[in-house]
Amino acid sequence: MTLDHDGSAVVVLGPTASGKSDVAMALARSAAQDGGFEIVAVDAMQVYRRMDIGTAKPTVADRAAVPHHLLDLVDPDHDFAVTEFSSAASAAMADIRSRGKVPLLVGGTGLYLRALTDPMEIPGSWPEIRAALEHRAQTASVATLHAELAELDPIAAAKMEPSNVRRVVRALEVCLGSGRRFSSFGPGLDTYPAVPFVQFGLRWARPVLARRIEDRVHRMVAAGLPDEVSQLLQEFPGLSRTARQALGYKEVIEHLDGRISLDEAVAQVVLRTRQFAVRQERWFRRDPRIRWIDIHDDPVAESVGEIEDHLARLIGPPS
RNA sequence: GGUCGAGUAGCUCAGUCGGCAGAGCACACGCCUGAAAAGCGUGGGGUCACCGGAUCGACGCCGGUCUCGACCA
Numbered sequence: 001m002t003l004d005h006d007g008s009a010v011v012v013l014g015p016t017a018s019g020k021s022d023v024a025m026a027l028a029r030s031a032a033q034d035g036g037f038e039i040v041a042v043d044a045m046q047v048y049r050r051m052d053i054g055t056a057k058p059t060v061a062d063r064a065a066v067p068h069h070l071l072d073l074v075d076p077d078h079d080f081a082v083t084e085f086s087s088a089a090s091a092a093m094a095d096i097r098s099r100g101k102v103p104l105l106v107g108g109t110g111l112y113l114r115a116l117t118d119p120m121e122i123p124g125s126w127p128e129i130r131a132a133l134e135h136r137a138q139t140a141s142v143a144t145l146h147a148e149l150a151e152l153d154p155i156a157a158a159k160m161e162p163s164n165v166r167r168v169v170r171a172l173e174v175c176l177g178s179g180r181r182f183s184s185f186g187p188g189l190d191t192y193p194a195v196p197f198v199q200f201g202l203r204w205a206r207p208v209l210a211r212r213i214e215d216r217v218h219r220m221v222a223a224g225l226p227d228e229v230s231q232l233l234q235e236f237p238g239l240s241r242t243a244r245q246a247l248g249y250k251e252v253i254e255h256l257d258g259r260i261s262l263d264e265a266v267a268q269v270v271l272r273t274r275q276f277a278v279r280q281e282r283w284f285r286r287d288p289r290i291r292w293i294d295i296h297d298d299p300v301a302e303s304v305g306e307i308e309d310h311l312a313r314l315i316g317p318p319s
Numbered sequence: 320g321g322u323c324g325a326g327u328a329g330c331u332c333a334g335u336c337g338g339c340a341g342a343g344c345a346c347a348c349g350c351c352u353g354a355a356a357a358g359c360g361u362g363g364g365g366u367c368a369c370c371g372g373a374u375c376g377a378c379g380c381c382g383g384u385c386u387c388g389a390c391c392a
Contacts (some may be wrong), residue, residue, distance in 0.1 A: 007357060016356075038385045045356055055356085081353040098392085111355050158349080162361040167351070174352090182352085240354095274354055282349075304378050 008200055009093065009103040010037070010311065011117065015277035015283060016108055017212045019299025021058055023202065024106040024240030026300045029249045029310035030068040038067040038096045040089060042107025042116065045246045047073040050232050053225045056216070069096070070105075074242045076243040077236045079176070083122050105197070110283035115188060123185050126177030133169045133176075142168055146208075148174070155183040158295060193291055199313060200307050201290040202299055210274050219272045226252055226262070247273050 012027070014020045028037040045055040049072045058068055069092040074080055093103045093116075107113050114120065137145055146168050150157035152175045160167040168205075171182040204212075229252040232239070244250065248269050254266035286288060291305045291310065 044354090069346090079354080082355080083353050086353090109355065110378080111352075115352080120352060122352055138333055164351085166354075167356050170353080186352065242354055245354075245357055250356090256369090273356080275345095278347095283351085283355090286349095 005105060008196035008198070009040075009105055010307075011105040011107075011113065011197050011199040012202070012287070012307075013042075013105075013107055013199060014289070015115060015204070015209060015280040015284075016056075016273060017209060017216050017277065018108075018202040018204055019110070019295065020106050020202055021056070021062075023068060023303050023307075024302050025062055026304045028104060030304065030308065036101060037067065037104035038101050038307045040092055040096070040103045040105045042089070042105050042109055042113045043070075043072050044080070044085070044109040044112055045243070046071050047085065048076045048243050048246075049074065050235065051076055051228075051243065051246060051249065053220050053223050053228045054246060054252075056220075067096075075236065076232060076239050077134045080242050082115050085112050086120075089116050092196065105106055107213075108206075108280050111282065117195050117199070118193065121185050123174040123178055124182075126173055129177050130169060130173045133172055134165075135163050137169055144174055145169065148172060149182075152176075153181040153183050155171075156181065159183075159188065184223075192287055195289070197289075198311065199287075199290045200294045200303070200310075201284055202303060203292045203294050205296075206278070206281075208296070209277055213273050213277060214270050216264060217273060220248060221262075221266060226256070229253060230256055247276060 010027075012020045012024050024037075024039050028039060039058075041058070043055070045051060046057050047070060048055070051057070057071060062068070063071070069087070070088055070272055073084075073088060077221050079237050081195070089112075096103045105113065105116065115122065133145065142165050146157060146160075146162035149168055149172050153171065154169045156175075160171065162168070174180070174182045225248060231247070231254065233256070239249075244253075251260075251265040251268045253270070254260050255262050260268070293306055295302050
């Protein structure tokens with residue numbers, strides 16, 4: 001199988017526990033004879049070293065069989081963000097293409113994926129300004145800040161709820177810091193231009209996926225998630241603000257601190273992971289460029305053939 | 320068997336003096352431009368355990384029944 005090497009790529013996406021990693025491995029193996037695919041993980045938490053079990057990071061064996069990119073980029077005390085991911089990903093994809101292979105993007109982090117597939121200009125950051133704004137958001141009110149934003153950038157202000165501190169603060173930060181309107185950095189996420197990425201989405205019935213999530217969380221615990229977390233805390237007592245939010249870690253830390261029982265922690269992880277999966281579905285499902293494949297039981301068996309057929313049709317008959 | 324307490328949304332519980340049944344969580348839906356496994360918003364949902372009574376009017380008052388819990392026997 002060959003695809004253009006001029007900026008196109010294949011994407012396999014879906015909610016957590018949908019089986020996208022397995023599907024990607026199967027696709028890469030099947031295309032291996034031509035050099036084929038290298039996998040690019042589009043995942044906000046798998047970028048952290050030492051966070052393996054809880055992030056369902058691809059196994060050592062899989063990583064030996066097929067090159068994986070964008071795993072283990074930083075230590076867990078590092079505050080990671082989209083732009084950093086975006087530049088690392090651009091470099092990785094250029095590298096893959098330079099070797100005549102095609103990037104196979106696998107991911108569930110919607111924003112990170114959009115930052116790769118779509119031409120997005122992400123504004124810079126102005127930490128001092130932000131700190132001041134965050135302080136004012138607490139002492140005064142968010143509504144005040146939202147009113148100020150409405151003066152500086154009515155378009156941006158109209159697009160966000162006055163109660164959303166993060167968005168309001170960020171938009172003001174960019175306006176004040178860059179001297180440009182926040183809304184001038186692009187049309188926002190609600191535009192779906194044609195892009196040279198062929199995107200396949202794995203779609204499950206919600207109760208079935210919920211069951212898979214529950215099973216997987218229990219398997220993670222059995223595989224030693226609590227030990228992984230306590231070792232992580234020994235090595236990095238100050239997990240970064242971003243790494244600390246990882247599902248499974250947050251709750252197990254509460255348990256290790258003696259605040260909740262292990263059973264309670266597990267129940268929390270299951271619930272919050274299910275809610276996360278729903279949020280992922282809602283993010284992806286409005287993107288009309290995604291080709292959905294309904295999975296009922298076996299992700300690999302039910303999707304790989306269809307994906308390969310579709311890719312073959314795109315490339316056209318062999319000449 | 321007796322005494323006391325409880326029974327209100329899927330769950331945990333508020334409900335003042337008798338006057339249009341509430342919250343949190345869950346669930347559904349939407350939003351998202353340097354935290355995104357994060358953050359924000361909107362919505363649906365009720366035989367107030369059951370039966371009867373007094374009252375213009377009952378989740379609330381009176382009588383009874385059932386269920387659960389605690390205590391006493």
